[in-house]
Amino acid sequence: MSVDLHYTDSGPADAPPLVLAGSLGATLDMWEPQAQALSAVLRVIRIDLRGHGGSPVPEGPYSMADLGGDVVRLLDRLGIERAHFAGLSIGGMVGQWLALHAPERLDRLALLATSPYMGPARNWRDRAELVRREGADAVADSVVERWFTPDFAKGHAAEVTALRDRIAATAPEGYAGCCGAIENWDVREELDRISVPTLVVSGADDPATPPSGHGALIAERVPGARLTVLDEAAHLLSWEQSARVNTLLTAHFTAGDRASAGMRVRRSVLGDAHVDRAEARKTPFTEPFQDLITRYAWGEIWTRPGLDRRTRSCMVLTALVAHGHWAELAMHVRAALRNGLTRDEIGEVFLQAAVYCGVPAANKAFAVAQEVFAEHD
Known part of the structure; x- marks a missing residue:
């Protein structure tokens, strides 16, 4: 049975909605490096997966259908028919499930540091048993070690410690229940059924989901998918390489309609009164130029988060x-x-x-x- 997820909602209410789902052991705060940049052009909805942060903690184990069903329930609650979706790690698995089982609810998809299969299953059963017995603190150090490259961890000790403490604070049943969802996750033979435009982003130094066999496999089998491998990035690449990720996500999620994205930014920067006057003065002769400026200057350049x-x-x-x-x-x-x-x-x-x-x-x-x-x- 689906649950009501905890979420935050930012950005223009009339902009295309984007749902962000994070890693095992992370809360919606994981997306802080993306929130402001993406909210400039999108309605950004960050979620806590069930068992994490402020979301309910039902008894596990969970299935990926449970986690995906929670997202569909949230979209229904918010009156959103279709949304973009970006997920990292288990969040990316949820995105794959949605693309396979609820494609009518997705516009565009971004899969970050994730996989169609994270075997062997025994590893996830053992981790779930450990967390149920000793709490998420028992795995926090080993998890955060895979999240960042050594150089980044050394130079950002306070940030890494704060994220490590959030892992440790995860409800044991929530963490273990999500381990159960990963334990039974294998869609390698179904990826060719994903039909939504898909961006795949992998970290070159990711020990958990290295590009070969994970991101590369998704990009190879999902029709039309595009793979980008980020250097100097481990598993939590959205944090470690936030500027590059923000640029990739903005470009991907605005690619479907540069004109609308440009018009939203144009109105935000110049004001409705100015834009309304300009639109009222538009003629068949000037319309192509106005369209060019809206799509290119405002939709291509002003929307960039750099x-x-x-x-x-x-x-x-x-x-x-x-x-x-x-x-x-x-x-x-x-x-x-x-x-x-x-x-x-x-x-x-x-x-x-x-x-x-x-x-x-x-x-x-x-x-x-x-x-x-x-x-x-």
Whole structure:
């Protein structure tokens, strides 16, 4: 019987929903490095699997159908017909189950550091017995050792310790019950039935699910799947290589509709009033250009998580001053304010531009900004 999962919900309510499911022994906090970046363009729903975090802990063992059924139940509770899904480790197994048994509920799928088969079964039975007997603390050290490369663990000791403590705090029956789901998991011969667009991401240094035989096997057998192997990444690659993972996930989950993603970002940065005016002025002659800008500038570039919007605003202001695009500058001074830059910070950008773009250009920029500030006042 399915249970009501604990979850968090962030990002635009009208954006495509994305469900994030994590590793055995992890809570939804595992996705902290992704939450803000992905929420810029997606409605991000992070979940605790049953037996983990704030979710119920029914008596185990569980099956993958139980874990997948919990996700379907959550989508029903939230009134979501279809969603993107990204899962890491056991979360990725849940994603495979959904793609095989509830494909009508998925749009696009990302499978991170996961496998279609994690035998031998005896290992999972032994681990479940140990955790039921001694608690998850008994396995926490060995688990977190596989999560990170030695260099990362050494340089991020506090983060690794905090994640290790979350593993140790997992309810013994919840952890052991999920071990039961992995014990009986084998869909190697079913992968060719997955039909949703699928991204597979593996860590080159992952001892738990190394690319060969795990990620590579999924990518080989799932029609059209794409495999990316990240260097200097172990099992919890979403944490260790968060910037690269954020870029991969954003590109994958917005690939189906760049125009809609671009329009959401455009409205967020420029404001509804400006975009509504621009849309009202659109003609058959200008429509192709407006579509190009929405898809490319806003949907391809502004959606990328590699730079935050404050930084992008600073760069845009400088470029516009350098080329003397004064009408565009006024629009992007307003956008910079919306993106969180203060008036003093905008002034600093223009002082920098005075050195590298010329004093007359900066003088004009200050005048344009002053007019925008007066409008605001």
